[in-house]
Amino acid sequence: MIIQDVINHLEDFAPLAYAEDFDNVGLLVGNKNAKLSGILVTLDTLESVVDEAIENNCNLIVSFHPIIFKGLKKITGKTYVERVVLKAVKHDIAIYAIHTALDNSFKGVNDVICNKLELINKKVLIPQPQTIKKLTTFVPQAEAEQLRNAIFKVGAGNIGNYSNCSFNVEGTGTYKGNEYSNPTKGLKGTAHSEKETQITITYAKHLESQVLKTLFNTHSYEEVAYEITTLENKNQHIGIGMVGELKEPMSEIDFLTYLKSKMNTSNIRHSVLLGKPIKKVAVLGGSGSFAIEKAKAAGADVFITADLKYHDFFSAENNIILADIGHYESEQFTKNLLVAHLTKKITNFAVVLSKIDTNPVKYF
Structure with missing residues (x-):
């Protein structure tokens, strides 16, 4: 496995698209294509946590809080943040922060x-507002089922406890390709009418790139007609x-x-x-x-x-x-949640729960 494989599991669980705008989440330090040796999960990334990762042969630290929150203009080791970054880079340890992406996850x-x-x-x-998108597209009637199923497969069409949700209207589409066109239905330079199905499907906004990639790869037309709308409906699973x-x-x-x-x-x-x-x-x-x-x-x-x-x-x-x-x-039990999720997804690499108490507040 490489570090990106772990990131994929984390972002399936808590997509970064739902992190707050002020936050700094994702891979903060390291190479996503580096081979994975082990994973250490912590609430905060301190120097002692990096040492713990070294001792456990873990080259990826999954941290709830981001160690880099504001921009670093110098990395001289003057502050604890700079020292963490320097030590992590020196020992080829990547640091990934999930923070408000996990705050906004229903299972977070x-x-x-x-x-x-x-x-x-x-x-x-x-x-969280504006997390639901709606795709409307038009496809030859004979291809409608294939396109719907392909888009469902990447996670679109889920509403609450229901999946494979769509709305379909049959009608007639018209077009006329110019001299540079290469129509799959009809002839260039000739007006063409095609019996089509209008398909409307909703999806979570973090799926947009996958939904559009699937649409373009599955649709037979040279130019795909489609519309995307952001809905104001409340999403009771993100926030x-x-x-x-x-x-x-x-x-x-x-x-x-x-x-x-x-x-x-x-x-x-x-x-x-x-x-x-x-x-x-x-x-x-x-x-x-x-x-x-x-x-x-x-x-x-x-x-x-x-x-x-x-x-x-x-x-x-x-x-x-x-x-x-x-x-x-x-937030103390958050690292246990992440360990449980990663252990379930990754069985052939060590997922280590940090033993270090990173709480900076002490009580007398």
Whole structure:
């Protein structure tokens, strides 16, 4: 295997197309065509993590957070970021970051938190807009089934629990090729009518290049007529944060105790308790203050996130409990998720779970 093979598995799981615009995801250091010796999975890439990769003969580090976030103008070893990059390059170790691509995956960071808390009826808290595309094309009637099936095969036509979804209308297409044309139906310079099927299929935006490649490779026409539209429909399988429900309501104190135990944290900063049972729970791993209003609008009794500032807690306004469990604590199980996924996909190479605690925040 080469490093690109691992990247393909990661991006099937969490396509980079859904990472936030501010983020820096993907292969940050190294050669994608290098032969793979082993994979180390971590939450953060520190010098000690690179040393751990060297010790375990892993030449690919899969990191949740990107070690390079802002542009590097110099690489002299002055900062910890520069030292990580220098050491990784010196030892031919590639670094791949997945970050908000995994945040926005339905089976990603926030699903892990929901599963730890054993929540049911899970939904995305903030669906990402403009993630659904629609292809409309026109094909000779005799070729319609072949084209539909080819496009379905690359993942288009999935709506919720249904696959192979399309809409088809039969009609007549007309065209006239010029002297440079090479029509597969009719003759150049002669007006031609063809019984055609108009096919409409929706697809997730990260599939666009595959859908168009399949369309052009399968369609018989020299010039393929097609249209692509971006839909405003909400996609309940792509977006950040999640909301779910406890199987049975809990008192606020019981829930906070439960939360500390399940998320392995000794410190929860929270807004004023409201004296109401907890049933509906919203979660957003990492810095989530921007989603407070969305959690309230979803009817959540509590919103679990991290990095809340003093004034953020006032935003609860006696409508919700805000619970800050810590940035690291909210994302700590993400590396286990990645190891489980890669181990299932790659059986002939070592996938090592980093043993290093990269949490920079300590409690006294």
